[in-house]
Amino acid sequence: MSxxxxxxxxxxxxxxxxxxxxxxxxxxxxxPESVAGKFSTPAEAVLAYNRELVAATGRYAACYKxxxxxxxxxxxxxxxxxxxxxxxxxAADIPVISDVKRGDIADTAKAYARxxxxxxxxxxxxxxxxxxxxDTLEPFAEYAEKAGKGMFVLLRTSNPGMTDIENQELVSGGxxxxxxxxxxxxxxDRFGFGTDSAEGCSPIGAVVGCTEETNAQQLRxxxxxxxxxxxxxxxQGGAARVAATLLxxxxxxxxxxxxxxxxxxxxxKLADKRDSGILTMDDIVGAAxxxxxxxxxxxxxxxxxxxA
Amino acid sequence: MSxxxxxxxxxxxxxxxxxxxxxxxxxxxxxPESVAGKFSTPAEAVLAYNRELVAATGRYAACYKxxxxxxxxxxxxxxxxxxxxxxxxxAADIPVISDVKRGDIADTAKAYARxxxxxxxxxxxxxxxxxxxxDTLEPFAEYAEKAGKGMFVLLRTSNPGMTDIENQELVSGGxxxxxxxxxxxxxxDRFGFGTDSAEGCSPIGAVVGCTEETNAQQLRxxxxxxxxxxxxxxxQGGAARVAATLLxxxxxxxxxxxxxxxxxxxxxKLADKRDSGILTMDDIVGAAxxxxxxxxxxxxxxxxxxxA
Numbered sequence: 139m140s141x142x143x144x145x146x147x148x149x150x151x152x153x154x155x156x157x158x159x160x161x162x163x164x165x166x167x168x169x170p171e172s173v174a175g176k177f178s179t180p181a182e183a184v185l186a187y188n189r190e191l192v193a194a195t196g197r198y199a200a201c202y203k204x205x206x207x208x209x210x211x212x213x214x215x216x217x218x219x220x221x222x223x224x225x226x227x228x229a230a231d232i233p234v235i236s237d238v239k240r241g242d243i244a245d246t247a248k249a250y251a252r253x254x255x256x257x258x259x260x261x262x263x264x265x266x267x268x269x270x271x272x273d274t275l276e277p278f279a280e281y282a283e284k285a286g287k288g289m290f291v292l293l294r295t296s297n298p299g300m301t302d303i304e305n306q307e308l309v310s311g312g313x314x315x316x317x318x319x320x321x322x323x324x325x326x327d328r329f330g331f332g333t334d335s336a337e338g339c340s341p342i343g344a345v346v347g348c349t350e351e352t353n354a355q356q357l358r359x360x361x362x363x364x365x366x367x368x369x370x371x372x373x374q375g376g377a378a379r380v381a382a383t384l385l386x387x388x389x390x391x392x393x394x395x396x397x398x399x400x401x402x403x404x405x406x407k408l409a410d411k412r413d414s415g416i417l418t419m420d421d422i423v424g425a426a427x428x429x430x431x432x433x434x435x436x437x438x439x440x441x442x443x444x445x446a
Numbered sequence: 447m448s449x450x451x452x453x454x455x456x457x458x459x460x461x462x463x464x465x466x467x468x469x470x471x472x473x474x475x476x477x478p479e480s481v482a483g484k485f486s487t488p489a490e491a492v493l494a495y496n497r498e499l500v501a502a503t504g505r506y507a508a509c510y511k512x513x514x515x516x517x518x519x520x521x522x523x524x525x526x527x528x529x530x531x532x533x534x535x536x537a538a539d540i541p542v543i544s545d546v547k548r549g550d551i552a553d554t555a556k557a558y559a560r561x562x563x564x565x566x567x568x569x570x571x572x573x574x575x576x577x578x579x580x581d582t583l584e585p586f587a588e589y590a591e592k593a594g595k596g597m598f599v600l601l602r603t604s605n606p607g608m609t610d611i612e613n614q615e616l617v618s619g620g621x622x623x624x625x626x627x628x629x630x631x632x633x634x635d636r637f638g639f640g641t642d643s644a645e646g647c648s649p650i651g652a653v654v655g656c657t658e659e660t661n662a663q664q665l666r667x668x669x670x671x672x673x674x675x676x677x678x679x680x681x682q683g684g685a686a687r688v689a690a691t692l693l694x695x696x697x698x699x700x701x702x703x704x705x706x707x708x709x710x711x712x713x714x715k716l717a718d719k720r721d722s723g724i725l726t727m728d729d730i731v732g733a734a735x736x737x738x739x740x741x742x743x744x745x746x747x748x749x750x751x752x753x754a
Binding site: 163165205207208210211212213214217218221239240241242243244246247249250252253254257258259267268269270271272273274292295296297298299300301302303304306307308309310314317318321 | 471473513515516518519520521522525526529547548549550551552554555557558560561562565566567575576577578579580581582600603604605606607608609610611612614615616617618622625626629
């Protein structure tokens with residue numbers, strides 16, 4: 139099947155498989171020494187783990203999100219691993235999001251758009267930071283128009299600091315994040331998709347964190363035709379309800395990173411091997427695949443309970 | 447002379463040499479074909495130009511600012527050139543700023559801090575985006591505390607879009623950027639430097655654009671002990687007055703990028719060679735050095751006129 143843009147492709151994958159987005163925020167500390175030590179560099183170990191993860195969890199994940207910061211932190215070799223990880227997900231024919239949160243004046247944003255929508259780091263969808271103004275989003279929107287690429291703009295993040303700026307009330311009415319939201323709706327409208335359009339959704343999505351404090355119903359109603367990237371979902375009580383609400387209308391993809399990457403740390407079946415320091419790549423990938431299967435079932439369950 | 451932090455080192459360089467910061471936003475299109483064509487890749491051509499520029503303009507520049515977006519746009523080879531450019535400036539014993547404008551939740555910001563304050567991309571000072579909240583600045587501040595690194599936080603940028611969020615009035619009083627400013631003052635205070643301290647300044651600086659609309663006197667008075675990174679300064683009329691105002695109190699460094707990198711495009715002495723397509727590396731570096739000398743003289747002049 140062909141799609142008019144990458145966000146529509148991701149939306150379809152979420153509906154067909156599950157809303158699960160696996161976050162490859164693969165820090166070297168997320169691998170046990172018995173696995174990492176088998177590689178000559180951290181960057182090689184991370185790439186090997188990512189490849190095995192994609193092979194073992196691809197049937198559960200609607201998409202993968204690769205957080206560039208962890209790769210930048212490993213320098214040039216790390217960015218080679220970042221590029222190779224993107225290639226690996228693309229080779230598996232699964233949508234891939236580069237979580238880069240770039241944002242700069244328009245001329246510079248043009249360079250960032252080239253950086254992540256062409257060449258070594260070419261991805262399907264990126265995350266962007268709107269703080270410097272709406273003119274800074276245009277170069278990314280151009281790639282949506284001409285190449286079907288997608289972008290998730292920060293709307294309501296899941297960290298405690300979201301109250302510092304995003305949630306501050308403006309004299310003109312509503313918090314800062316609603317002002318960003320208005321612009322998102324305008325940008326999205328350019329592409330002409332309505333709510334629950336059978337042809338897919340606009341390539342302009344939004345990051346909306348899943349926390350107890352998130353006013354999920356209001357956000358979902360207000361941005362009914364915007365597809366969401368949803369971080370911050372844990373196994374805690376009411377959060378499943380928040381996630382399910384955010385998944386209605388145009389839908390979204392729910393990110394899980396450490397819960398899957400580090401599942402081996404908590405897997406009771408691996409307790410002895412963990413204590414003896416003899417965990418293998420197969421062990422940690424197996425634990426991750428099980429965690430991914432559980433996360434998928436959990437999300438489907440939460441969604442169907444709320445939308446029954 | 448030794449400094450307690452990199453921002454103080456930069457402040458001293460601005461006072462001793464000139465406030466000029468040369469921006470190495472070196473896009474391959476800023477080199478004439480007759481020069482670029484002599485190298486096998488754009489990344490090699492850009493590195494060669496950067497090296498020649500640093501050699502020829504080092505006596506005028508208080509510092510260099512390297513905008514990572516232009517290097518990211520060239521992929522892995524571009525980021526190698528980014529790393530080598532940082533090394534080249536450091537080898538010349540000149541402070542270097544990585545203009546990365548990173549910003550993310552605290553755990554991810556830790557990875558970005560490692561990325562730019564250690565390893566292949568180790569720099570002296572970075573630029574950061576505060577939008578996701580003040581918790582996201584802490585990992586960078588830690589490197590200021592333990593390693594003397596510096597950070598410029600976006601306060602008032604020079605692009606038209608600064609009115610979209612930064613300059614929006616809050617119900618709690620003042621525009622968004624003043625809320626960021628309050629936090630900057632708190633962060634800076636941790637380091638215990640007052641206005642015009644003989645021992646230098648806090649490692650926490652601010653980006654304040656130089657445009658006709660900038661309320662320079664108010665910003666300079668309010669953040670009297672904060673060192674500024676000042677983009678947006680051109681050759682236009684009153685902007686020199688704005689720059690001079692921003693340079694008083696704790697001072698600042700004024701960025702010029704294309705005016706220097708692309709000086710060869712407007713140099714009347716090079717008209718014939720430009721038209722014949724036979725410009726050499728020496729030609730374009732010579733034009734850049736002359737532009738840097740002029741920019742330095744212009745800034746010193748503006749500053750002394752206003753502060754006479």
